[in-house]
Amino acid sequence: MIEVRWHGRGGQGAVTSVELLAVAAIAAGKYAQGFPSFGPERRGAPVAAFTRIDDKKINVRSGIYEPDVVLILDSSLIGLVNVTDGLKPGGKIIVNTPKTPDEIRKDLNFSGTVATVDGTGIARKEMGVPIANTTMIGALLKVTGVMELDAMKDSVEHRFGRIAQKNLNAMKRAYDEIKISN
Amino acid sequence: MAKRIGMEVAVAVAEAVGLCDIDMAAVYPITPQSHIAEHLSDLVADGKIDAEFVTVESEHSAMSAVIGASGAGARSYTATSSQGLMYMHELLPIASAMRLPITMAIANRAVSGPLNILNDHSDIMPQRDSGWISIFVENAQEAIDMSIIAFKIAENKDVMLPVNINIDGFQLTHMVEPFEMPTQEEVRNFLPPFVPHATLHPAKPVTMGAFAMSDYFPEIMKAKDEALKNSKKIILEVWDEWAKMFGRAYKPVETYKAEDAEVLMLTMGSMGETAQMAIDELRAKGVKAGLVKLRLWRPFPFAEIKAAVKNAKKLIVTDRAVSFGGPGGPVFSEVKSALYAEAQRPVIYDYIYGLGGRDVPVGDFVGMFERVLADTANKEVDTYEFWGVRE
Numbered sequence: 001m002i003e004v005r006w007h008g009r010g011g012q013g014a015v016t017s018v019e020l021l022a023v024a025a026i027a028a029g030k031y032a033q034g035f036p037s038f039g040p041e042r043r044g045a046p047v048a049a050f051t052r053i054d055d056k057k058i059n060v061r062s063g064i065y066e067p068d069v070v071l072i073l074d075s076s077l078i079g080l081v082n083v084t085d086g087l088k089p090g091g092k093i094i095v096n097t098p099k100t101p102d103e104i105r106k107d108l109n110f111s112g113t114v115a116t117v118d119g120t121g122i123a124r125k126e127m128g129v130p131i132a133n134t135t136m137i138g139a140l141l142k143v144t145g146v147m148e149l150d151a152m153k154d155s156v157e158h159r160f161g162r163i164a165q166k167n168l169n170a171m172k173r174a175y176d177e178i179k180i181s182n
Numbered sequence: 183m184a185k186r187i188g189m190e191v192a193v194a195v196a197e198a199v200g201l202c203d204i205d206m207a208a209v210y211p212i213t214p215q216s217h218i219a220e221h222l223s224d225l226v227a228d229g230k231i232d233a234e235f236v237t238v239e240s241e242h243s244a245m246s247a248v249i250g251a252s253g254a255g256a257r258s259y260t261a262t263s264s265q266g267l268m269y270m271h272e273l274l275p276i277a278s279a280m281r282l283p284i285t286m287a288i289a290n291r292a293v294s295g296p297l298n299i300l301n302d303h304s305d306i307m308p309q310r311d312s313g314w315i316s317i318f319v320e321n322a323q324e325a326i327d328m329s330i331i332a333f334k335i336a337e338n339k340d341v342m343l344p345v346n347i348n349i350d351g352f353q354l355t356h357m358v359e360p361f362e363m364p365t366q367e368e369v370r371n372f373l374p375p376f377v378p379h380a381t382l383h384p385a386k387p388v389t390m391g392a393f394a395m396s397d398y399f400p401e402i403m404k405a406k407d408e409a410l411k412n413s414k415k416i417i418l419e420v421w422d423e424w425a426k427m428f429g430r431a432y433k434p435v436e437t438y439k440a441e442d443a444e445v446l447m448l449t450m451g452s453m454g455e456t457a458q459m460a461i462d463e464l465r466a467k468g469v470k471a472g473l474v475k476l477r478l479w480r481p482f483p484f485a486e487i488k489a490a491v492k493n494a495k496k497l498i499v500t501d502r503a504v505s506f507g508g509p510g511g512p513v514f515s516e517v518k519s520a521l522y523a524e525a526q527r528p529v530i531y532d533y534i535y536g537l538g539g540r541d542v543p544v545g546d547f548v549g550m551f552e553r554v555l556a557d558t559a560n561k562e563v564d565t566y567e568f569w570g571v572r573e
Binding site for chain 1: 186187188189190299300301352353356357358359360452453455456458459539541542543544
């Protein structure tokens with residue numbers, strides 16, 4: 001089982017992303033959970049959301065305290081929120097930032113895998129909006145290899161209709177452009 | 183077999199209800215139930231289901247509206263949570279006394295105060311004696327299946343009682359997870375149209391919700407009690423029919439590795455699957471641990487509970503509500519009284535946990551087992567404790 005914790009701010013679409021990813025994983029024949037951090041959420045305030053994906057039925061329903069992967073949608077949260085909290089040794093951290101993985105590694109003082117991509121820049125170019133939630137799914141799939149990028153197509157089309165392709169293009173670019181440092 | 187799909191559970195519940203040819207729904211939104219209200223109203227507004235969605239200004243009015251509609255012969259649905267359910271409270275015994283087959287989803291949530299929107303069972307427990315059939319579900323699949331099954335149980339002419347389905351708020355309602363959704367055709371094959379035994383219609387006047395003083399009131403109470411007790415037979419039949427059609431069997435009490443267990447735990451609702459992982463962990467260490475899951479809260483399944491626990495030495499009952507100043511949590515009281523006259527029964531412990539959404543990881547369940555195993559002299563039995571609460 002792979003457990004992912006997403007950090008973002010209210011309104012950046014972390015919850016939408018965990019839903020899209022879980023729906024796509026289930027459609028691909030896997031078992032998955034996607035859930036928000038339970039409770040009230042405010043636009044702009046730090047939020048977290050969670051993904052579990054496995055090849056067998058998932059029974060656990062408690063929170064995720066020791067994720068395999070942390071994905072940061074908004075790099076301004078680094079230093080504000082303890083983003084590496086509980087991250088497994090040998091875990092992976094993915095950040096939406098124009099910085100290099102080594103720069104982020106220094107910022108976080110983290111020794112595991114660090115991957116960065118300018119998701120917001122890609123989202124601006126591909127979709128005309130600075131919202132990188134779907135873009136960063138591409139980054140997550142590349143870093144984790146949990147499923148094929150193509151597996152996202154149906155769930156993104158179902159959710160976004162005529163603007164789905166732009167989201168898929170942005171996702172593909174993040175998949176191709178992400179820089180990974182082990 | 184139907185294909186597994188993923189969807190948020192609250193939305194999936196609304197989809198399932200949408201397959202049931204309901205005539206009307208009156209749902210007032212309240213966290214964490216709101217997505218049921220929103221999606222059901224979408225289904226009506228988009229013309230996907232032919233039903234009336236009555237917009238009401240409160241839960242009291244929502245329950246009043248479904249009582250009126252059900253009395254008129256409409257298949258009627260509502261859903262609520264926490265304070266909304268408390269606000270409906272005075273109407274719940276009226277719905278059951280009038281023998282109206284209303285079904286209601288409850289996205290279980292803590293009751294104020296202090297204000298809290300997260301999951302526990304303190305909203306449903308005060309409704310225990312309102313004369314409704316009360317069912318708890320554990321995951322998305324059960325929430326969907328029971329949402330459909332409830333209509334068939336409620337509308338059976340030998341039942342004619344309202345049913346509530348308890349779906350843990352957030353833990354279940356806000357979870358995207360896999361399940362199989364029956365097709366419209368399958369649901370229509372399972373659930374025939376609602377044929378009321380009497381309706382409020384000017385062409386054939388009847389009285390519903392009549393006045394009764396001491397000359398009739400006790401007999402009516404006894405009749406309601408018997409109706410609820412008798413409903414169990416039909417509940418079992420309907421679950422059996424569901425199992426034959428869909429391959430998913432339901433029982434009033436489910437067990438997991440309980441047959442040879444020396445220490446059992448009893449859970450209700452979504453905690454069951456997490457507790458199952460604790461059982462696996464303990465079994466791997468050689469501890470004979472097992473799990474009992476109580477699905478049917480009313481009518482209470484006395485025989486099944488007795489049978490499930492009789493060979494165990496110790497039983498840990500878990501409660502997600504408090505009976506302040508009372509003997510322990512409401513589930514503990516019930517189970518204890520069910521076993522009181524049994525010659526062979528386990529000693530019972532009660533842990534009140536997960537209040538107001540407090541997370542309960544696998545390790546906490548393991549901890550509860552370790553705690554009662556360490557109590558070799560049975561000094562902590564027959565009492566209750568707030569598990570993991572700071573002093």
